[in-house]
Amino acid sequence: MDFHFDDERPIYIQLVEHLELYIVTGHFPPGERLPSVRDLASIAKVNPNTMQRALTELEDKRLIITERTNGKFVTDDQEFLRKQQQQFAREKIQKFLSEMQELGISRTEIIEYLQSLKRKD
Amino acid sequence: MSTPLLEYRNVSKSYGDKLILDNINLKLPHGKIIGLLGRNGAGKSTLIKLTNDLLAPTSGEIFVNGETVGAHSKEIIAYLPERTYLDKQLTVEQTIKFFAEFYRNFDTAKAKKLVKELNLDPSQKVSKMSKGMQEKLQLILVMSRNAELYILDEPLGGVDPATRDYILDTILSNFSEGASVIISTHLIADIERILDEVIFIDEGKIFLTGDADKLRKEHNTSIDKIFRQTFKANVNTNN
Incomplete structure (x- = not known):
């Protein structure tokens, strides 16, 4: 840790x-x-x-x-923990999207980037 | 409100015409790590010496647990002076024995444990130890007392970063429950992370006091930078 x-x-x-x-x-x-x-x-x-x-x-x-x-x-409330995890994921994606916006990259372009990365894997 | 652990009421100290401390008013609680932060010559060491009854204030009063500072407050306060006071002819082990005889609230088992943890050799003479090792030993001797208030005057003066981390660790893990620690230093960046509260002192006056995390939030920056900004403003108003 x-x-x-x-x-x-x-x-x-x-x-x-x-x-x-x-x-x-x-x-x-x-x-x-x-x-x-x-x-x-x-x-x-x-x-x-x-x-x-x-x-x-x-x-x-x-x-x-x-x-x-x-x-x-x-907490042993697994459902709650999973929701927290999704909340973190949303926050990180939000941050990523606004950084991309600052770079002048559109959502369509982002999706294209992600798909091209996926093909290379 | 409960009795403060340490209280200064209108405390001033001067040497002849020179005013070293100018009307200090402070109340310090139990259970906190407090940074007494200021440049060299700001008045930190004088304030600490007054608290340890090594100097008398020119005016004002200092209270420890509600009682005027005096010989009895030495039981409550464990003090690490800026300069070394160890007998160089003694070994580490002999030094511990000497302290155990001198202070009623000295925990020998704890001292021995810390000597081991900080990799000191019990049979080594103080005169054969490096400056960093001597500083570690002095800190061990202070932190091994079951005191209510630990006052450390420049505990990081002249130690390398690895020793610094050991020293901070030792302070954190050994200040007893309910006790407070005052760390006096001009090396703010090195210690600010472990502080609950800060006191900025310059030219014998208190400039700012407060909760370290609240100050970070309000000023949106580190204690070190707040200190530099405050001090810069101070210089400008003096011009």
Whole structure:
């Protein structure tokens, strides 16, 4: 698991992004118990307070659940996780499309590019 | 609100005519890593020496856990001075033993564990150690105390990037629950990632305090750049 940060953006927001990705891609599998805040902070090399803040945000987003005595778990709602994954995919495609637009490339051209790439595979 | 861990009320310090600290007012909470950030000569070390009762303020008061700073606050505060204070004739092991006898809240097992983790040789004499190794040892001695407030004055002065990462790691994983750490430095980019809060100090005055991530969000840039911009503005108003 790799965490890298850009000092120009809030660290906890970047942590949330990293952890969301690790959850929807199954690095932290559905229903699995997460390491302690301190251990997670040590893995990511961040301040435990910053990690706590990120985990609270993930809880608000319903990606993780706190069980009062047992610690924090990844949600076991697979349907919800799949929807999150699709949401990420949409966001990335949206970003890609606007970058292509900036380059002056039309949607038709993009599709042509994608098809030509596919043929080469 | 609960009693602040550390509070400065109208604290000023001058040497003769020279005002080093100008009416400092601050309240620092428990459980945070706080960056005391300023250029060389800004007043950081003076502020830290006042907090450790090594200097007395010219006016104003400093409180640790609600009590005026004094000999008793040395139990609560673990202080890493900028300059080395180790007895060079002792080995690493002997130094640890000396500290364990000196401080009631010293955790020998923790110190030994850290010596191992940071790859120091317990039987080596301090005089035979490189500067970076001596800095690691000093940090181990400070972080092995079960203190409520750790004050580290320029802990990264003159260490290579690998040692710097070790030092930051050691700070992060060893500050005890509920304790706070004040890191004083002019090398902001090296430490800003681990800070909860920042205090900008220049020419003896506090310029800005706040939550590090909130400041990044508001200014849309790093603490290092905010510091440079603030300082530049300060220079301009002085002209």
